[in-house]
Amino acid sequence: MRSLLFALSALLTTPPSPAAEPPYATHGQCDGHPGVALSVPRGWCAGLVADARDGLRMPRRLLEVAPQRFWIVDMGNWEPRRGRLLELRTDVAHGQPGRVRVLASGLDRPHGLARGPDGRIYVGEAGTVWRTPVGDAVQRQDVITGLPADGAHPLKELVFTPDGRLLVNVGAATDACRGDDQRQPMPCPELGGERPRAAVYVARFGGTGFALESFKPLATGLRNSLGLATTTAQDGRTRLWQAENSVDYTDAKLPAEELNELKDGASYGWPYCVSDERGKAVPTRGYEGRARCGDHVAAHAAWPAHVAPLQLLATPAGAGPFAGRLLAVWHGYRTGGHRVVAWRLDAHGQPTGTREDLVSGWQAQPGVRPLGTPAGITLDTHGRLWIVEDRNRSVIVIARPQP
Numbered sequence: 001m002r003s004l005l006f007a008l009s010a011l012l013t014t015p016p017s018p019a020a021e022p023p024y025a026t027h028g029q030c031d032g033h034p035g036v037a038l039s040v041p042r043g044w045c046a047g048l049v050a051d052a053r054d055g056l057r058m059p060r061r062l063l064e065v066a067p068q069r070f071w072i073v074d075m076g077n078w079e080p081r082r083g084r085l086l087e088l089r090t091d092v093a094h095g096q097p098g099r100v101r102v103l104a105s106g107l108d109r110p111h112g113l114a115r116g117p118d119g120r121i122y123v124g125e126a127g128t129v130w131r132t133p134v135g136d137a138v139q140r141q142d143v144i145t146g147l148p149a150d151g152a153h154p155l156k157e158l159v160f161t162p163d164g165r166l167l168v169n170v171g172a173a174t175d176a177c178r179g180d181d182q183r184q185p186m187p188c189p190e191l192g193g194e195r196p197r198a199a200v201y202v203a204r205f206g207g208t209g210f211a212l213e214s215f216k217p218l219a220t221g222l223r224n225s226l227g228l229a230t231t232t233a234q235d236g237r238t239r240l241w242q243a244e245n246s247v248d249y250t251d252a253k254l255p256a257e258e259l260n261e262l263k264d265g266a267s268y269g270w271p272y273c274v275s276d277e278r279g280k281a282v283p284t285r286g287y288e289g290r291a292r293c294g295d296h297v298a299a300h301a302a303w304p305a306h307v308a309p310l311q312l313l314a315t316p317a318g319a320g321p322f323a324g325r326l327l328a329v330w331h332g333y334r335t336g337g338h339r340v341v342a343w344r345l346d347a348h349g350q351p352t353g354t355r356e357d358l359v360s361g362w363q364a365q366p367g368v369r370p371l372g373t374p375a376g377i378t379l380d381t382h383g384r385l386w387i388v389e390d391r392n393r394s395v396i397v398i399a400r401p402q403p
Contacts (some may be wrong), residue, residue, distance in 0.1 A: 049090065061376040064378060084101045130143055198221060224244070241312055257273035259328075310374075
């Protein structure tokens with residue numbers, strides 16, 4: 001049953017063929033790219049940079065590695081070994097050779113993408129984390145191997161902390177620890193042993209060549225941590241944040257997705273407890289009468305159910321609508337999802353105040369745009385926001401219009 005559900009999930013989340021959805025209608029220009037109709041901050045615009053015509057299949061992350069050079073992790077689909085690492089050159093005109101080229105292929109459901117303090121780019125495949133210098137060709141070096149690549153949540157998210165530690169998502173194998181016999185044991189066996197699932201791990205590096213020194217669980221009880229970020233308070237304290245893709249209910253408003261502040265050695269409740277709409281920890285269905293939610297760390301904030309947070313990005317202080325904030329990519333396409341949202345960071349490095357919908361409007365509108373699902377974001381050196389949208393295989397930039 002579990003393998004059948006995973007196969008069905010993969011089918012539902014694999015982007016359709018380009019012919020299945022109408023393309024974005026374009027109008028005018030945005031920073032040298034065809035303009036598209038999305039809701040963006042006042043004084044900014046949205047431009048279509050690349051799409052399926054450039055060979056994109058299922059882009060999930062992107063990163064500026066040098067001026068006018070972006071690396072993109074493209075999963076291909078949910079089948080193993082269909083992923084690629086791509087390079088997008090924005091200084092090459094549309095339709096010209098070399099604008100999008102393949103740097104590596106045959107990757108196993110790649111997702112995480114981060115620049116390390118050693119200047120190399122780290123890529124998270126389902127079972128491996130590897131790195132390469134930025135260059136014209138990949139020089140792959142496997143750093144962490146033997147990661148679990150099975151089950152419902154095989155994707156790895158990667159984020160470096162200011163002191164050079166690497167946070168790695170190791171997702172749960174199941175939705176709510178329900179086995180093929182439909183029972184939900186307590187304790188959940190996925191949380192046992194030296195290498196538990198449903199956890200965020202921390203890798204430490206050092207010495208010559210920035211070699212791996214240790215790889216251990218940091219926090220557990222986290223179903224699927226596809227959003228990880230760090231913020232720094234004015235006193236220099238570092239905070240670690242996780243966006244939780246919560247247990248699947250058919251209810252429209254339950255359970256809430258979560259924002260959690262990670263503490264070393266803490267448990268956050270999966271699979272025993274979830275958050276309700278108000279952020280209160282309550283027993284997960286199937287664990288009523290057995291779960292002790294007070295034994296786990298409560299969520300820092302509750303987000304709407306099913307928004308499916310796929311990335312967190314903390315931005316440095318500065319001018320503009322994207323600076324000094326914690327951004328979250330809400331991938332889910334139910335009400336409230338398919339948008340990029342943000343909260344201002346206070347002096348303590350905590351997100352505060354009213355939620356800001358920075359980029360939204362991805363609901364389908366015939367003749368204007370298809371249904372869209374943003375998957376990943378990055379800021380470039382000019383403060384522009386770049387978005388990969390996997391359902392329609394596109395790269396979109398949010399920029400100021402050229403005069």
